[in-house]
Amino acid sequence: MKNVFTFVHMFTLAxxxxxxxxxxxxxxxxxxxxxxxxAESMATKPSSVTDMIQxxxxxxxxxxxxYKGAKLTEKGKKIAANVIRKHRLWEVxxxxxxxxxWDEVHEIAEQLEHIQSEELIxxxxxxxxxxxxxxxxxxxxxxxxxxxxxxxxxxxxIEKNQKGVCVGVRESSxxxxxxxxxxxxxxxxxITVLGKEFFDGSMIIQVGNQQFFISHKIAENLYVQTx
Amino acid sequence: MKNVFTFVHMFTLAxxxxxxxxxxxxxxxxxxxxxxxxAESMATKPSSVTDMIQxxxxxxxxxxxxYKGAKLTEKGKKIAANVIRKHRLWEVxxxxxxxxxWDEVHEIAEQLEHIQSEELIxxxxxxxxxxxxxxxxxxxxxxxxxxxxxxxxxxxxIEKNQKGVCVGVRESSxxxxxxxxxxxxxxxxxITVLGKEFFDGSMIIQVGNQQFFISHKIAENLYVQTx
DNA sequence: TTTTATTTTTAGCCAAGGCTAAAATAACGC
DNA sequence: GCGTTATTTTAGCCTTGGCTAAAAATAAAA
Numbered sequence: 264m265k266n267v268f269t270f271v272h273m274f275t276l277a278x279x280x281x282x283x284x285x286x287x288x289x290x291x292x293x294x295x296x297x298x299x300x301x302a303e304s305m306a307t308k309p310s311s312v313t314d315m316i317q318x319x320x321x322x323x324x325x326x327x328x329x330y331k332g333a334k335l336t337e338k339g340k341k342i343a344a345n346v347i348r349k350h351r352l353w354e355v356x357x358x359x360x361x362x363x364x365w366d367e368v369h370e371i372a373e374q375l376e377h378i379q380s381e382e383l384i385x386x387x388x389x390x391x392x393x394x395x396x397x398x399x400x401x402x403x404x405x406x407x408x409x410x411x412x413x414x415x416x417x418x419x420x421i422e423k424n425q426k427g428v429c430v431g432v433r434e435s436s437x438x439x440x441x442x443x444x445x446x447x448x449x450x451x452x453x454i455t456v457l458g459k460e461f462f463d464g465s466m467i468i469q470v471g472n473q474q475f476f477i478s479h480k481i482a483e484n485l486y487v488q489t490x
Numbered sequence: 491m492k493n494v495f496t497f498v499h500m501f502t503l504a505x506x507x508x509x510x511x512x513x514x515x516x517x518x519x520x521x522x523x524x525x526x527x528x529a530e531s532m533a534t535k536p537s538s539v540t541d542m543i544q545x546x547x548x549x550x551x552x553x554x555x556x557y558k559g560a561k562l563t564e565k566g567k568k569i570a571a572n573v574i575r576k577h578r579l580w581e582v583x584x585x586x587x588x589x590x591x592w593d594e595v596h597e598i599a600e601q602l603e604h605i606q607s608e609e610l611i612x613x614x615x616x617x618x619x620x621x622x623x624x625x626x627x628x629x630x631x632x633x634x635x636x637x638x639x640x641x642x643x644x645x646x647x648i649e650k651n652q653k654g655v656c657v658g659v660r661e662s663s664x665x666x667x668x669x670x671x672x673x674x675x676x677x678x679x680x681i682t683v684l685g686k687e688f689f690d691g692s693m694i695i696q697v698g699n700q701q702f703f704i705s706h707k708i709a710e711n712l713y714v715q716t717x
Numbered sequence: 718t719t720t721t722a723t724t725t726t727t728a729g730c731c732a733a734g735g736c737t738a739a740a741a742t743a744a745c746g747c
Numbered sequence: 748g749c750g751t752t753a754t755t756t757t758a759g760c761c762t763t764g765g766c767t768a769a770a771a772a773t774a775a776a777a
Binding site: 504528534535537538541542545556557 | 723733734735736738739742743
């Protein structure tokens, strides 16, 4: 079977970015995605978003009804997943091969994800050993656009005395990633919840032989797989 | 000393492509580069070129006088050399690491050369072992924009019974590169001129243990270093 | 249900980077 | 030197993807 991403049409940088944003927003909360939500996530204006989703609707990449938000079509979903696949593969490259730190790669991958060559991605994937996850623990869609679903929970959701292994981050700002580094937390790190405060959701956790306090804000941005 | 390519301003894709084209044309024949020549090399219209070189002139990237063509300033030259540096480093990556063939890499490198991150290029260069030449034998400018000058001649310029080692190609179309492959000629291949026809410039050459005829057109597109 | 607030869309404008057609300048041939 | 030809520039238009301001639709509150 031929690679699903062999499209006749190419898409502009802007189009790809819109589809990617909508894809992410659909996964955060199911159903239609609002114009405002897209605008906010892309740091642009709602009026610009309306323009673009109308164009995408004409190209059958999203389903759109006035005032009712947008939703990717199957075709749109596959294109978005492919952009995300490229983004995450490049992040692996940057970290594994060029020794970048996980908080430095996002911006560069935002550019690399738009390079147009399926052959390039096929070879890059092979070169990297066909990784399943990017350096932040996010799953890499396969060449058909399928995302491996993982059994991950937010650290904030797990109970006192339970253990988990860090599998990803919900937010990947440099600030947050640098905080995690300072605390020696990275993908694969084992975390034990020693105490949990009901009032504000803060926790005392054990990482290696260190025990320390973390706020709810931290706990709700860290994905773990319970052990 | 700080890296010369640490510019405050970023340039658009179109601006970078124009500077690159002018850089190449200046190296083909010294002096000002004509509007028409730029247009032809970029497959665009002379009127579009006039527009752009006027913008580049305002930004002090080229020197321009109406009807007199354009010439890169020192700043423009450095920017162009940096784009070329990136292009050629990426070509090395594609061939050496991803096992692309030398006739497949140009298009992809045309896209990759515009990725903006000096740190990325610094690390890529190191990862590749700081190569001096790209897969077509073209020299890679150093981080200050300096091109190593090489003692290369066209095969068509060397005399009967002389030997040379192939160091590059003047033209790098897929057709030409595939012809060379068929004849088992690549960078590093030793070539001996067994005979040379004055009338049409054709030659009989020896490559490995094969002897064969080549036209002038081939000979004037192959760079060799005489032995 | 009516008013008010919020969200979304429309209308009209802007810059970048293309294009064509026509005008201006330079170069060539005699 | 003068007309013809080739090159270059200008003027005006187009598309993409932004923006603001105002209008319209929906949602929330009274």
